[in-house]
Amino acid sequence: MALYTPPVTTENLLSRKPFFREVLIFAAFLALTVLNTWPWATMIRDGVPDPGDPYLNAWIIWQAFHGFFTNPFTMFHGNIFYPYQYSLAFSEHNFGLALPFFPLLAVGVRPLTVHGLTVFYGFALSGYGAFRLTRTLSGSTAAAWIAGIGFAFVPYRYQHLSHSNYISAGWIALVLEALILFSRERTNKRALWLGAAFLMNGLSCIHWFVLSALPLGVTGLWLAVRSSLWKCRDFWRKGAIALGVASLVLLPFFIPYKKVRDLYGLQRSPEEAAHFSAKPINWMTAHPGHHVWEGLGLQPPPGELSLFPGLLLPLLALAAILLMPPARRPDPDFAPSPPPGRWIHILDVLIIAAGVVALFAAFPPHIVLKLGGKTVFRAQEPTRAFAAFAVLLLVRCLFAYPKALAFFREASLYDSIRAGGRPEPLSIALLWGLIGFAGSFGMNFFLHRTLFEFVSLYRSIRAPVRWTMIAMLGLSVLAGLGAVALTRAAGARWERLRRLTPALIGFLAVVLLWENRVAPLTVFRGRPDPDPVSLYLKGIDMKGGLAVFPVQPVDMESPYLSVLRAADHGKPLITAVSGFGLPIPMKIEELANQRPIPVDALMDHLESIPTSYLIVREWRLGEVEGRIYHRFLAGAARAGRLRFIKRFGSAEAEDLWAVVKIEPGAKQQQEIPWISEGLLLSDGREARLDTSLPGSVDGPSEGAKVKDRVKVRGWARTPQEDLEVFILVNGARREPLSLTRGPRPDVCAAIPTMGNCSAAGWESEIELHSEDVGTVKIEAVFLSRDGRYRIYPAVYVARE
DSSP states (O other), X not given: OOSOOOOHHHHHHHHTOHHHHHHHHHHHHHHHHHHHTTTGGGGTTTEESSSSHHHHHHHHHHHHHHHHHHOGGGTTSOSBSTTOSOGGGGSOOOHHHHGGGHHHHHTTOOHHHHHHHHHHHHHHHHHHHHHHHHHHHHOOHHHHHHHHHHHHTOHHHHTTTTOHHHHXXXXXXXXXXXXXXXXXXXXXXXXXXXXXHHHHHHHHOHHHHHHHHHHHHHHHHHHHHHTTGGGOHHHHHHHHHHHHHHHHHHHHHHHHHHHHHHHHOOOOOXXXXXXXXXXXXXXXXXXXXXXXXXXXXXXXXXXXXXXXXXXHHHHHHHHHHHHSOOOOOSOTTOOOOOOOOTHHHHHHHHXXXXXXXXXXXXXXTOEEEEETTEEEEEEOOSHHHHHHHHXXXXXXXXXXXXXXXXXXXXXXXXHHHHHTOSOHHHHHHHHHHHHHHHHHTGGGSHHHHHHHHHOGGGGGOSOGGGGHXXXXXXXXXXXXXXXXXXXXXXXXXXXXXXHTHHHHHHHHHHHHHHHTOBOXXXXXXXXXSOOHHHHHHHTSOOSSEEEEEOOSOSSSHHHHHHHHHHHHHOOOBSSOOOSSOOHHHHHHHHHHTSXXXXXXXXXXXXXXXTEEEEEEEGGGOOHHHHHHHHHHHHHHHHTTSEEEEEEEOSTTOEEEEEETTTOTTOOOOSOOSSOOTTOBOTTSXXXXXXXXXXXXXXXXXXXXXESSEEEEEEEEBXXXXXXXXXXXXXXEEEOOSEEEEEOOHHHHHHOGGGOOOTTOEEEEEEEOOTTOXXXXXXXXXXXXXXXXXXXXXOEEEEEO
16 A cells, blocks of 8 residues: 555656656656756766766776777776786776766767766666655655655765765665565566666676675565565576576676686775774764764764764654554465474574674684694684574574564564564665664674675675665665655644645655755866877877876876876776776886886886886976986986887976887987986987086066066076077977077176177077966076086966
């Protein structure tokens, strides 16, 4: 029986066109997403919550599309972390999330833009999935709206704004709904929907697939017992076929993760899982942007471990528990099970033994049994014993409650489920809420700790706290049921409120949206478009991989930008970032962090990978780091191991270098745009720093305002020669529009030893490029005939 029936006219109108109705519902959740994530919709082309994981996820979406249509059998061999294989399996593969957006990628929409669209899709799908689940469970559209809004916009979801795959949890709800529908009517159509939902849950997010497996299995057993489906051959046969076929399709998407574990040993450690395991206080800690509850709990908020769901959601869930009437018995032929035989006492002995072992194993000196001087039994950690205790006790209760639990009306858990004292929607929502809540404590509670130890799939879970999403689904369904139960109870007591039931539900929905709003939402401008060096690389062949420097993170964006650009040029990237660190890029970072950078050691490592090209992001290097990198590059170039190709860009200059051993045919296209100790100049001279070379920069003055051109002037001479002069703009050599030499008698008057000052003066006119905006750095370099150089202190001018 429905908890709430909407007006007849609306229901009749929509029921005639169910597809149109479902599209409208999804569109409504999409509109609410735009509202709750404002102003992201105004920046959909390049908006990101941060310039980190969104770049990685954008590449993953591109790789899923590119790999599938290029060669689906090698799709997991992504073009990052070269030369490692299966690099797509170093993180979530997101295939199911990317699948609806393949047409957009096919017509050239940028991967970062598609990533933003998948975030909106994830919010809306989560709300729609919870809506459908609650509507199927309860028959109430009103309860469905509350549950959908609660699940879509619960504050915990905003912890994952950078992770579009974790935002999109709608398939968890949809596969549960498919299971419930199939349990009610075992048709081929519903079996097909169960298999499809199960498949999409696994394709979209492995975390949600793994974490939802236990509550799905428990729900299936609960439904089988409650409705006596264990006797129904169609339930088991058709269900097994549907899930079996879906599992076979999923197999190629899971095997690479096993390959990665076997090849590279990439799996989560117990210590890492423990770090991301919740404690009770975390459930009372609010998201730092929570509109109402900011500041509640731990300060500063511990990121993903801030789990407080707001106050209204739990209160409505409590209303469901307290106000929903008992259910009708689902099995009209229900009869109590016969009492178990004496074998139940053996089970009791095993339960007591497991409990004793768990108790003593938890405290020093633990349990150690020796026979003949040899250790025959050791228990130093209670997890296994406690897991055995819990499983055995559950089995015991299934057949017969212990006498100590005399408050149960039925004789066993089996009879309690069949008797159906609690309504089905309430029971299933409670089941999911409790399993998710217990799982969120991760290594701090036996549930996840046992799964982590005994089931390999759970060792892929870095953050057990993500069980919270399972709990939030159960809590949201309970809240939807509670909202309707509450308005019904109010209507029964106050006659006038009965007519206002739809308005009261709408009011609760608005309050729920208001309370759980995370605001203001900070959105940054990302970098969706390829840079010039990526476009150049896209058009050339490479025998090896690509390394990007600096390797060490300069800011959040720097390590992830290379991965995003890998979706633009499609070349094999060595220095990538993902959920794991790997030896080859870590060795590059280790060597690049030494001071000075060891030329031979780093070049040996790069050549052994093999590496074809280096990109040096000059705009990421400060003056000190720039000198360190330039000395390394100059040394490698002097040794004939690196060859400069050309510079791309100005304000965000990126230099491309070829590793000569791997790419001997690569041609130099420009002179090196900077000067550094040990650099071989174009005429064969070796540059040597000499800060005693005399000269000056007399103009422009510091802070001068300039437009499209700037004139730089001064003098540069030793007693033996007029020094060569060239100009650096923002650290890069800039060819002048004109360079003239002239007399400087004032210099000879001040320094008579200079001799002939007829050409000691110089003036260079420099054209500023479109990238030269804001404050522009101007430097003059003085160079002698024997290769000595000096970089004169910089002058900063303001571009108008």
